[in-house]
Amino acid sequence: MRSGRIPARGGLTVSRDTVRAGDRVAIGGETFTVQHVTRYAAGGARLVFTTGEHLVLRPWTRLDVTRPVAPSAADR
Template sequence: MTGVLISIEIDAATVRRGDQLTIGGQIFTVADMTALPRNGKRLHFTTGDSLTLRPTTILWAARRVNPRRLRGR
């Protein structure tokens, strides 16, 4: 995958597949998500681990973006 990694603030509404979160010094990449009641999400990582993200939870993630796409905005 091409592009650059940027640091972005995420919550249950803005998290995307491919986002990389650092938790306890380990990097976890979001592989899939499941919607939960009250706008929460369960994140499934490539490692097989999962994390429940509530609507009020805010985390920082690394997201790969294509800078050429951002230039036109």
């Protein structure tokens, strides 16, 4: 994998419990990369994107994301 692109696994559906930094979320035709996740005891989670914008997930919220995949030793 020498093209400089980061391989990604698409088609993942995440919740407040499974979303993580590095996930890419498409909202309104724009792609946002999650920089930080804060989980709240009350059941929600706040996502901070690399753009500085925030999104609060409620316990029932589901998002479709793409997730970067670490290159294997064979790809290096």
